[in-house]
Amino acid sequence: MTHPFDFDEAFGDDYLHFARQAFDDDHDDDDARAVLAHTGLSAGQSVLDAPCGYGRVAVRLASVGLTVTGVDRSERFLDEARELATSRGVVVDLCAGDLRALPVDGPFDAVVCWFTSFGYFADEDNRQVLREFHRVLRPGGTLVIDTLSHDGFVREFTEAPELVVTEHGQDIMIDRSEFDVSDGCVVTHRTTIRDGSRRDARYFIRLLTIPEWRVWLGDAGFADVAFSDRDGDAVDLGTWRIVVRATA
Ligand SMILES: C[S@@+](CC[C@H](N)C(=O)[O-])C[C@H]1O[C@@H](n2cnc3c(N)ncnc32)[C@H](O)[C@@H]1O
Numbered sequence: 001m002t003h004p005f006d007f008d009e010a011f012g013d014d015y016l017h018f019a020r021q022a023f024d025d026d027h028d029d030d031d032a033r034a035v036l037a038h039t040g041l042s043a044g045q046s047v048l049d050a051p052c053g054y055g056r057v058a059v060r061l062a063s064v065g066l067t068v069t070g071v072d073r074s075e076r077f078l079d080e081a082r083e084l085a086t087s088r089g090v091v092v093d094l095c096a097g098d099l100r101a102l103p104v105d106g107p108f109d110a111v112v113c114w115f116t117s118f119g120y121f122a123d124e125d126n127r128q129v130l131r132e133f134h135r136v137l138r139p140g141g142t143l144v145i146d147t148l149s150h151d152g153f154v155r156e157f158t159e160a161p162e163l164v165v166t167e168h169g170q171d172i173m174i175d176r177s178e179f180d181v182s183d184g185c186v187v188t189h190r191t192t193i194r195d196g197s198r199r200d201a202r203y204f205i206r207l208l209t210i211p212e213w214r215v216w217l218g219d220a221g222f223a224d225v226a227f228s229d230r231d232g233d234a235v236d237l238g239t240w241r242i243v244v245r246a247t248a
Pocket of ligand 1: 007011050052053054055057071072073074097098113114116117
């Protein structure tokens with residue numbers, strides 16, 4: 001994997017600035033409902049949200065009575081998550097750490113890796129992330145990963161829809177993506193213009209085919225691997241986002 005990943009730029013202040021504009025409460029409520037539906041969790045059970053970002057899903061899961069732990073590499077995002085938890089009157093255990101060496105042991109009833117947060121590394125490290133998810137789950141616990149569907153993405157891919165433009169007032173963020181077939185990666189060049197000043201960052205996301213998910217999850221110790229779209233319907237070539245579910 002030869003693509004650069006500018007972690008600090010891709011997940012820094014600009015990300016927060018535009019994500020907050022793009023995602024309203026209804027959007028984040030929908031995400032939390034989908035997490036509950038796919039994990040089958042109920043009040044009193046424990047969940048690890050990794051990576052949790054600025055806590056938009058984690059705090060909503062805590063609001064329905066789950067015991068929630070969030071891990072993210074960004075101290076800035078964790079501070080935002082702490083503020084959000086306080087403002088909503090819920091407790092979330094928030095820890096700084098890396099997906100490849102989680103700073104927690106669990107055991108959790110579920111691990112959630114939501115919103116295209118898997119596939120940021122070379123393949124051996126991506127597989128290490130799955131081993132870490134397995135390590136912190138209780139036997140029989142559930143892993144749920146929400147990401148882009150490899151086949152749906154490739155089938156629908158043309159440059160035009162992948163020029164994603166997000167605006168916030170006069171500020172603008174433009175993501176230009178390419179698909180690297182040899183690595184199975186979406187490679188994105190992000191240009192941000194805020195207050196008249198321009199920044200550029202690059203990042204990539206490894207998209208696994210369904211057979212690859214089965215092999216990788218099996219190798220990491222998981223069983224009962226299943227796939228659906230966000231609504232719980234079967235995956236086909238037209239599915240853009242995929243939810244991967246597996247049992248530890
Ligand atoms: C697309 S965001 C999604 C966050 C959250 N799941 C959500 O739905 O809002 C991806 C997150 O991954 C975090 N991240 C990136 N690399 C990481 C790493 N090596 N370890 C832990 N977190 C990481 C970023 O800081 C960012 O918060």
